[in-house]
Amino acid sequence: MEDKLVIKGIEFESRLWVGTGKYKDFTETAKVIETSGADVVTVAVRRVNITDRKIENLLDYIDPKKYKILPNTAGCYTVEDALRYSRLAREAGVSDMIKLEVIGDERTLFPDVIGLLKATEILAKEGFIVFPYTNDDPIMAKRLEDAGAVAVMPLGAPIGSGLGIRNLYNIKIILEAAKVPVIVDAGVGTASDATIAMELGCDAVLINTAIAGAKDPIAMAEAMKHAVIAGRLAYKAGRIPKKLYATASSPIEGML
Amino acid sequence: MKLKVNGEDRETQSETILQLLKELDIIPERVAVEVNLRVIKRAEFGNYWFKDGDSVEIVYFVGGGILDFKSQI
Numbered sequence: 001m002e003d004k005l006v007i008k009g010i011e012f013e014s015r016l017w018v019g020t021g022k023y024k025d026f027t028e029t030a031k032v033i034e035t036s037g038a039d040v041v042t043v044a045v046r047r048v049n050i051t052d053r054k055i056e057n058l059l060d061y062i063d064p065k066k067y068k069i070l071p072n073t074a075g076c077y078t079v080e081d082a083l084r085y086s087r088l089a090r091e092a093g094v095s096d097m098i099k100l101e102v103i104g105d106e107r108t109l110f111p112d113v114i115g116l117l118k119a120t121e122i123l124a125k126e127g128f129i130v131f132p133y134t135n136d137d138p139i140m141a142k143r144l145e146d147a148g149a150v151a152v153m154p155l156g157a158p159i160g161s162g163l164g165i166r167n168l169y170n171i172k173i174i175l176e177a178a179k180v181p182v183i184v185d186a187g188v189g190t191a192s193d194a195t196i197a198m199e200l201g202c203d204a205v206l207i208n209t210a211i212a213g214a215k216d217p218i219a220m221a222e223a224m225k226h227a228v229i230a231g232r233l234a235y236k237a238g239r240i241p242k243k244l245y246a247t248a249s250s251p252i253e254g255m256l
Numbered sequence: 257m258k259l260k261v262n263g264e265d266r267e268t269q270s271e272t273i274l275q276l277l278k279e280l281d282i283i284p285e286r287v288a289v290e291v292n293l294r295v296i297k298r299a300e301f302g303n304y305w306f307k308d309g310d311s312v313e314i315v316y317f318v319g320g321g322i323l324d325f326k327s328q329i
Contacts, residue, residue, distance in 0.1 A: 019320060050314065
C-alpha cells in the first residue's frame with residue numbers, strides 16, 4: 001500500500017527531509033543524505049567566493065537530478081531580503097520551491113510571522129511553491145495556507161535547540177485545521193522526537209542539526225530514517241486510547 | 257570598466273555577465289546573477305551589457321542553513 005506524500009503534484013519518496021548545514025565536509029553531507037533516505041534536501045543561497053575558486057560546489061556532491069533541492073531564505077530578517085533571496089534561488093536552481101524563512105530575532109531565530117505572511121502572499125502570486133517556516137500557532141498556519149502556502153512548517157522548538165516537540169497540542173490543532181501538509185521544521189533532538197511528530201500525524205519532518213551535530217551523523221541519519229517510518233506507521237495504524245487502569249491482555253477464562 | 261562584484265570593487269575588461277563569469281572561472285549553470293538588485297535570467301547572461309559602476313552579485317547554493325553572515329549578500 002503506497003503512502004506517498006504529494007504536494008502540488010510533486011511526489012516525495014521520503015517523509016524525512018534533511019538540511020545540509022554544519023557538516024564536516026561535502027562527502028559527509030552526501031553520505032548522510034544517502035543513509036537518511038531523504039529526497040528533499042534544503043540548501044542556502046550565498047555569495048560565490050570569487051577570490052578562491054578552488055572551493056568545491058555542493059551540487060557536485062548532491063545530484064539535483066536525484067534529490068529535490070529546496071532552497072531556503074535562512075538568515076533573512078526582512079520581507080525584502082526574503083524576496084530577494086527567493087528570486088535568486090529560483091534562478092540558481094531548477095524549481096519554484098522555496099523554504100521561506102523571515103527571522104524575527106537572532107537569539108531565538110523565531111520567525112517574524114507578520115513578515116512571513118507578507119512574503120508568502122507575494123511569492124505565491126509570483127508562482128513560487130512556498131513552504132513557510134512558522135511558529136506553532138494554529139491561527140498563523142491557517143493564515144499562511146490562505147495566503148497560498150502549499151504546506152506549513154511549524155517549529156517543534158527553536159532551530160538547533162534539540163528540545164523536541166514542545167507543544168504537541170498546538171501541532172495537533174494545526175494538523176486538525178490544515179488543508180495543506182504539515183511538516184515539522186526545527187527542534188528535533190533525537191529519533192524519538194521525530195517519531196512523536198509523525199505519530200501526531202505530521203506529513204514529514206525536516207531535520208538538520210540533530211543529525212549534523214550528533215557524534216556519529218551517519219548513524220543518526222539512519223536512526224532518523226527508521227524513526228520517521230515508525231512514527232508514520234503508528235499514526236496510520238491508530239494508537240490505543242490512554243487509560244488510567246490496567247486492562248488484562250490474557251484471558252481470565254480457563255484459569256485454575 | 258569598474259564594477260562592484262560580490263561587494264568588492266573590481267576593474268574588468270568583461271562587458272557581459274557571461275564574460276565576467278568566464279573571467280572568474282565560474283560555471284554559469286550553477287549560479288544566479290543580480291545586477292543592481294535585479295535578477296538576470298541565465299539566458300540573458302550573454303547579452304547583458306554592464307554599465308560602469310554596476311553592482312553585481314553572483315550567488316550559488318551552499319549547505320544551509322548555517323547563518324554565515326560574511327557570505328550574505
